[in-house]
Amino acid sequence: MREFDYRRAADVPSALALLDADPEARFLGGGTNLVDLMKTGVEHPTRLVDLRELQLDGIESTQNGGLRIGATVTNSDLAAHPEVRRHYPALAQAVLAGASGQLRNMATVGGNLLQRTRCGYFADVTKPCNKRVPGSGCPAVEGEHHNHAILGASTYCVATHPSDMGVALTAFDAVVSFETTDGPGELALEEFYLPVGDTPHLETALPPGALITGITLPPTPTAAGSRYRKVRERASYAFAIGSLAAALDVRDGVVHDVRLAFGAVASRPWRARAAEHALIGAPADAEHFSAAADAELAAAKPLPHNGYKVTLMRNLVVAVLTELAEETTR
Known part of the structure; x- marks a missing residue:
């Protein structure tokens, strides 16, 4: 070193x-x-x-009923906080699914958002990687890519973002606060991560030298009935091959509100806006859940060895939304 x-x-x-x-x-x-x-x-x-x-290690309710989370709050404290567990359970579940207790005790909220991909080519300095050395190439496109992106990727990079926490935060419209030498600023989490394009080494929209100071979650009543589901290749702690943060509000058998974000399928947590749009006002049943997932996954461009993720994510959407719908009618 x-x-x-x-x-x-x-x-x-x-x-x-x-x-x-x-x-x-x-x-x-x-x-x-x-x-x-x-x-x-x-x-x-x-x-x-x-x-x-x-x-920057506090968690407090905002005046409008949301939640403010400091950037140095540990993942363990975030997952255990009663207000998080009560109002945003999918966030607590995502953090608990993300790593062992030892890591959660050290890892911070701000650092979690800024963690970098676990692509093997990125981590191996003997290999080319456009994210690490711009212009050197992306060997994953033709090489080992079974756990790589199916949405929003490019020929320059097909790596996925590893955060579980970020998926739940994206579903609930989180806003990132930061400070620079020129003053404070804010970014919606959906705008925080930059599209891959031809510059995968530029990962976030943070200004140079910026320090994340906190995350604000707006009041989201639907989030109280949310769930995070992670699929991984082994039962012990591992990075996802697909994950979903979901929240559902069903009234008289019809979807009144829904929040969906995918993980492990893109270079950033992926807000499933097309699926959400397809579900609002639709019957809350497996047929419409599947159709909504297909509407989102129509944009998928899988590589030869990761096409399974399309089926995986469709099944995940149907399974989790069906569970949530059944719970709302009990």
Whole structure:
């Protein structure tokens, strides 16, 4: 591992100043992703700016009934918080499905959103990768890609985003707050991640040197009946091959509101807007759930070895929405 400087920031302004003084510096939350990438040589910062003493570790209700989550809240604290479990259960479920207790105790909310893909070619510095070295190529297109993207990818990159938490946050219209040396800003999570296009190395819309300070969840009554379902290749902790955050409000047998976000199928958590649009006002039954999933997956462009994800996601949508619909009629 390359030698690096280590500083512990006392507050947000000092954290921003430390990063601004060294363009090759990186913010350090729990380090559960960054340190691994440093060990493999993918990341090689000259300085780490530790954020754990910043006063960004709170979870509080907003005046309009939503929730404000600080960027340094650990995943364990997020999943255990009573307001999260009561009003956004799919978020708690997603966090618990994401990693072991040891990792959840260290990993932070802000760091979770910024974690990088687990594509094997990205992690192997002996291989070309457009995300790691722009213009070098994407060997996954012709190589090992059974767990890669079927939506929103390009010939430049077919990697998927690994976050479980981000999928649930996307379903509930989360907004990311950040600070820069020029002042504060906000980004809707759907706009936070950039499309792959021909620049997969540009992953988020955060301004250079920005520090995530928190996430705001708007009041979403439908979310109280939500669920997160993750499919993985083994029962122990593993990255998803497909996942779904879903919430459903059924009245008199008809879908009044629905929230759907897919995970492990794109370079970012994928809000299933086409499926949601198809379901509003439709009967809450398996036939219409399947048709809605097909409406979303019509845009899928699977590679030779990951076409199974289309069927997987269709079945996942039908299964989870059917469960939720049955619960609302009990």
